[in-house]
Amino acid sequence: MDNTFINSVRLDSALCKGCINCIKRCPTQAIRVRNGKAHIVKRFCIDCGECIRVCPHHAKKADYDSIDVIEKFKYTVALPAPSFYGQFNNLDDVNIILRALKLMGFDDVYEVSAAAELVSELSRQYVAEHQDKKPFISTACPSVIKLIRVRFPNLIDHLLPINAPIDVAALQAREKAMKETGLPSEDIGIVFISPCPAKVTAVRSPLTNEKSEVDAVIAIKEVYPKILPFMKETQNQTEEISHSGKIGISWGASGGEAGGLLIDDFLAADGIENVIKVLEDLEDQKINQLEFIELNACSGGCVGGVLQVENPYVAKSKMKALRKYMPVAISHLSDTTVNNVFWEKKIEYKPVFNLGYDFMDSLEKMERATEIVQRLPGLDCGSCGAPSCKALAEDIVRGEAREKDCIHLLRDYIHRMTDDLKGL
Amino acid sequence: MSSMKLHYDVDNTDFTRAGEASSDTKKKLKLMGVSPEVVRKVAISMYEGEINMVIHANGGTIDVTISSDNIVLVLKDEGPGIANIDKAMEAGYSTANENIRSLGFGAGMGLPNMKKYSDEMNVKSEIGVGTTVTITIYNELT
Structure with a gap:
């Protein structure tokens, strides 16, 4: 595990209502609501503190020493x-x-x-x-x-x-x-x-x-x-x-x-x-x-x-x-005498947002995500727990969400089912 | 060999939206793990082409084909055409008007930059008919 992906924003689950304020405002789209609670995807988080600032329930907390x-x-x-x-x-x-x-x-x-x-x-x-x-x-x-x-x-x-x-x-x-x-x-x-x-x-x-x-x-x-x-x-x-x-x-x-x-x-x-x-x-x-x-x-x-x-x-x-x-x-x-003022290590690129494990896999996933986006309503309502329809599509191809997490698709699906049942 | 195609209609009615197509392609390439240098080349050459289209040709279309071998951009417009392609390829040569220049464009670096950041570039233009620029950037798979 790469320990450079730690962060200092914590969630107080008891206070989190699972609303969409933080997922919509996170600049790197690092937060998802799953099972009614916000989750921070650590590798996407840059510790900017926006979620702490916008949470109306004070469920996001900074982690610091007493x-x-x-x-x-x-x-x-x-x-x-x-x-x-x-x-x-x-x-x-x-x-x-x-x-x-x-x-x-x-x-x-x-x-x-x-x-x-x-x-x-x-x-x-x-x-x-x-x-x-x-x-x-x-x-x-x-x-x-x-x-x-x-x-x-x-x-x-x-x-x-x-x-x-x-x-x-x-x-x-x-x-x-x-x-x-x-x-x-x-x-x-x-x-x-x-x-x-x-x-x-x-x-x-x-x-x-x-x-x-x-x-x-x-x-x-x-x-x-x-x-x-x-x-x-x-x-x-x-x-x-x-x-x-x-x-x-x-x-x-x-x-x-x-x-x-x-x-x-x-x-x-x-x-x-x-x-x-x-x-x-x-x-x-x-x-x-x-x-x-x-x-x-x-x-x-x-x-x-x-x-x-x-x-x-x-x-x-x-x-x-x-x-x-x-x-x-x-x-x-x-x-003054100052020592060690320059960086000891260079910053290394971390391609955390890659859709797939290599280019061909990513290409295939990108095509699927583009197709899925066409089917989604484009409301970016956040009800699925992802910040936008595009983000949901990407989560789906990454295997982290399902199409029926979209409440609009789910509603259409249920309507079709009830119509089918009526016809029986 | 599978590839992915993207199509953009670049319209000239809202100048403030120029650059959106190249920005979208850039985002997608990044998600696909394309090497940073290749993303940079595509983003800059496509952006310059897109701006050219809006400034000189009343918009047009851009088709992007992404495969493991390369990324091909076809920028097609039905604008006035380029009278002298060799001249247009010279750094600093510009036919942009004052209005455009006051926004910081029209430095005469559009086509030269597209050439600089592409691996292959082909310009076909006919006066009164339009211009098609085809740019190929080799993909570097790591």
Whole structure:
């Protein structure tokens, strides 16, 4: 079993009503309703979190660590995501949050935004030195990487092969903690405060590195209510912890990563459907001459993650106010030693959507699926449990569904049977 | 040898729908596990042909035949015909009007790109009768 197909979205069967909201909204058509409950087809899932966002019954849940995880380690370091700073009202100094994290029980704090500034600097160098490979596609959003590896094989070579800020931050934080405390690596807990479940999967099953330096991932929405009381106390303190400026903080919203490259020829798309459109056009070479393509699965960028508290656009505007009088950047490569910043492994194409086991088998199945689609009503009603008539036809030829799962075909069939019986 | 045929009517009444036929073929080829490079060649050459049809020839038809050996695209229109095929094959040569150019088309790369991304290409055109472009892309089975 390929363990790179794990995901961090879970179903609470008791709450699931078997409705069609999630199957219709899943961008990779990874969900089917079977026997009245939603099922996620793991190999199709890219962890984008859309189903969590749209489920009216709150039956879809993100899988992340409990905040109590910090008790498992002798020494813990909190790694707040840049977008975390956008959750608070009237915040004019990030140090208030960083100090409060320490009061909450963390021994130290390492900002992901500080590592992001180092990644921006590295990216600037890399893009300048590899102009033949442009356009580069950003790789900070794990859902985008997962989407490309199953649907856009021709774009894999355009992925920027630099570790995401969280991975760089985790390694930096661990090395600093080991040096300062003298403790062995296993006693140190590196805890990421995350906006999304995709990062949970990226940590548990990394695609581009052998292992992740992050030990646990907790949700911004769980930390938020717990940190507020401590912030009252820390707002009058003076300890300066922050090591990031405008560039690092900006990574928390769409356009921030591209902005940090200090180039003009880029686009930044956010929201998974928009991301797919850009990738399709990029694949068909309809987008030319750009140096950088920033893609974020969530609307607004990381501020739109499903584990956030604040409205993404409000959070974005708060971050804008917060960074207004900050220096452009505070963390620089010349002041820091960074190791292992490039991917250890390349992304490998996973053709999970293939209909058959080889070309001839697929050809035959595609023909059958096309025939079946003609017989289906074309309503895309979702009552069969598949998101569209076409998806049902594909499930049928894959042997995972039957034609009579279509309630309309079934009704016609029953009508014919009763007519036949009447004629007896 | 079994093969699969797809037929598309490309109409020119709604310019914003140009590119839908090539997009559909691309999706199908991907589901069939055709190698990424072959999918790319088909998608780009078919897209360019489809756009040409809409811009210059009031639409037309595209027939796609997919087999284990190759993918054959026949793009047929009843448009004005191409006066000088050699000239039309030159990169940068275009007869597209200003309107079309303002949308980013008409760079004179349509036929040259179709040639670049196909393994065999044949253009038959008659003034006032129409144009038929036949493109063959070899399938690479893995």
